[in-house]
Amino acid sequence: MSSILRNPLRYQDFYVGAVMIAIAAAGLLDITYGNWRTGQTMGPQAFPQVAYIAIMMAGGLVAANACIGKHDARQEDMLSVLVTAVVMVSGGVLLFLLAGRLGFTVALALALVVGSSLLTREPLRHWKTTILLPIVAAVIMYVLFVQLIRIPLPGGLLF
Amino acid sequence: MLEALTDALLLALDPSVLMFVALGILLGITLGAIPGLSGDMAIALLLPTVFYLEPASALGLLVGIYKGGMFGGSISGITFGVPGTPGAAATTIDGYQAKLKGKPNRALHTALYSSVAGDSSSDLILIFIALPLAAVALKFGPVEFFALYAFSLLLISALTRGQLAKGVAACALGILLSMIGRDPIGGSLRMTFGIPELAGGLSLIPVLVGIFAVSELIVQVSKAWAAKSRAIVEDAKEKSKMFSDYDAAADKLPFRDFLKLWKATAIGTGTGTLIGALPGAGSSLAAFISYGLAQRFSRNGEEFGKGSMEGVASAEAGNSATSGSTLIPLFAFGIPGSATAALFGAAFILMGMTPGPNMVRDHSDVIYALFIILIYANLVNLLMGKVLLPYYSKMSMVQPRILLPIVFCLAIFGTYAAGNSLIDVWVLLGAGLLGVVLRLYGFPLAPLILGFIVGPGAERALRQSLLIGGEWSYLFSSPIAIGFYTTALGLILVFTLLLRNKA
Incomplete structure (x- = not known):
């Protein structure tokens, strides 16, 4: 973790993963506390919920991959x-x-x-x-x- | 049936349709030959014209662009060593080596013939497989359809180039974008952020054009802006010199010589057709696998990579043979298996047709006309190629910087004209920005588009299944559904191992 803090640009994908988790968390919070009609089990919130959870898990995987050195190269331009x-x-x-x-x-x-x-x-x-x-x-x-x-x-x- | 076929023949053989096919092929070859621009981008940009043309003319134009773009990518690959499209990367390996050995014309003709051979066979497979499959699909219920949607989404997320997690995230993002607006079952509003214009959801055209075309344009403009004057001038001089030093008369490919390449072409055609039918696999993968297989089964395998015509034929046939089969899932099940199929799906929707098993039954004349157009467009491509091949190579010399502002303006006004809606222009520009950010951070765009198109259908199928069955285990109650889930996982495993071995 300390190497990430020392050289953050090398681990760009770590931050990409973190942003994905943050976006998904914001979406899930919106579904829980926002103006959604979430009464039914399979109401209008269910499919977006699955999508947000997929983004959150993918974000975790991208960040974890970056930590073990598997990450996409940073675009120079x-x-x-x-x-x-x-x-x-x-x-x-x-x-x-x-x-x-x-x-x-x-x-x-x-x-x-x-x-x-x-x-x-x-x-x-x-x-x-x-x-x-x-x-x-x-x-x-x-x-x-x-x-x-x-x-x-x-x-x-x-x- | 006979009446539908007669109507289709009349539609497809109309001189104006033929003209649009030829125009599309020219456009596709031009854009395919210019690195950075592609046939897919042209299809996305011309989607708004679908509203204003007769269905057969619009389909003729799009089919022409698609086929022209497929072959066009190999032109700049063979001539300058820079593939115009990702699918032409494998063709470039031997094509450019052949060019360096003074045989560009042989390589270009080999690419043209094998492209047309692969494409035609793939179209025939589409015609003969899609219709029986569509008849089977008519018996599917929501459980089977949800399994099929899940199968496609899983495959396209996993097999598209790049990290699996980023593919899944792009797909989920596409699904979320498709959820904006009114819930199709309950009618409540979702994710509209208080903007009333979003109640109807995001339109297809601005999302597709923004993600595909505008984001690519922005990247290309950035490159053009950063290019140094000296480098541009030297590049232009070098390209001109390639043509001035070349003796075309000494470099010809008689058709009987091409026939000797039948094995490599057949391997490419078979492999490309099979891989093209799988959601997410794509033409680039098909071309490389075809190339590898042809090398393994060739008596002159050691010549591959050194300008082998077998290498050119197998790679180009593999690339082009995906063109027909990639439309099979779209026709049979209403699920686009690739970005190009998604664009064709969008075109059908804009024409008022719903892609899927009912489309052939409800619009048989237009669909049969499309089949006829698919076949004869290959002949037009071949004839135009024979006559115009010397000029095609020079198309790759066109400086994209002159075309970029024109294409950008076309994207904005085309999108506005399609819906006469200002919100569509904002969505287009927003989608363009989103596309740029995703490209920069290594997210594939095809899963996003597929998620956007398939999302509403998948949601409907899932909710209908759960309303009928009452619990999640009902999703696994059908043997067909279980078959789709296990096949998806098996294919992902096989391709992951295959790609790891290739790497």
Whole structure:
């Protein structure tokens, strides 16, 4: 146990297991004390209860495995992936809100121009790939989804 | 029967369906050939279009993507040594060695022919096995169905890559997500956190697209963002050089040469079909076991790993032969045995069909049309492959960084369009975040999806069983149910030993 405290990053799975146990315990407490109709033996709480117990047992096993040295390798790029996830999800929310104001095609073209500009690098970055291609892609998607397949997408000032 | 078959033929052979099959194959090959993108991701992204297309056209598109994606994964594996999909990893071993020896065209053609051979045989097995099995399943009661659900959940949790405990936890998490909303028997609300929009439960599309596509996109964008300019330029130059130095005329595979590989192809086809039918085993495992068996039974076993065409044929046939058989549990029992089958199951649900034994009876025209499409899509794949194979290799040169923003936007708007619901967009983004966290900490995603899809059915079967029997021991009252439990445990034991020996 002391080696875990000395070198916690090496035993990432130990903490993963602990978090799983905590989540399952919170779920089971919610079922016991929360607003569940738990009168019957096989009521609405039974199946979620089994799932929480499975998560708790699995968490215990993951933590125990980590203690005896059987654990998954830590991903080196974990932080950058998590930061990307937060940025992309926020960007997705912004894109969706923009689409309500500017319309699907304009918001999409803007998002694609920004995305392509951020993801391409010199000397491969070129106006054809960062401006022309995204606009063409947005127009193709508009024609394909709105005109041909007739999927209702948010409309705005222009389209 | 005859009337249903005639209707199915008319549906399947409609020129627009043929066009969607060809489009799907092109899309599947393109995405399969680009490492990091996959046919499964494309199927998930295009699920919303199911609402707007005729059932046969939608199924044609999805089948095309699936088959194209299966073969597409081997293209970048053979050409650049980077498998486009996990199932193509075994093909890459000999395929890339063959390419280094100046025989990429032979390897690609071997992969194409063996992929089509494995796929076609597997489709025929699906057609001839699924229907009789479905007839048997109609006699099942809730006890047998619960045992079957437990069988699938146990197998997929145990056999998916990674730690068993994490597979079980992912599966349980999927079940919990499926429990959000109204209790199907009592009608009370569960786990809605006071959000009224969640009373109807989480929709399939945002969960599937978020878990599969958005999480993968986030990982790929992170890689693209971190890549250094010099490395990208050098990689692009190296790939271009591979094509400029290559003499295609000196590297051909006559069909009679491929016929000499019949044994390796047959081993791959048989093994892939068998393993594909088991929930959770997957194409990657099938390809590696096929490769190992072909090496053991080959007269030139020592050539494996050095560019052997038998190695390419066995691995690719094993990989592709899972494609039809993985749908058997879905058609016969309504239980998806793999992530791809789960996506097809979701497509059926979106079309208003409930996967399972009644589906064939209630929608015979569409299901027979699907069978016909499955067969002729292989021919379209073969013909397109023969003509376009030289161009296919160049598809793996497409820089994913250009496609990533397009695919991300497609995921958001496609999900919104499917239900015209804002909550679906939040669920999509939330599921994407959850998928990323699970990937980073080594949790497999397929059990989560299976748990999400199978969860409500399993709960219903369990509660019905207990209402009838009154006690838990009633779950073991049927010999069929006991058979499922013991088979699941036996299979887990066999595969655990097999994988330990392989390691």
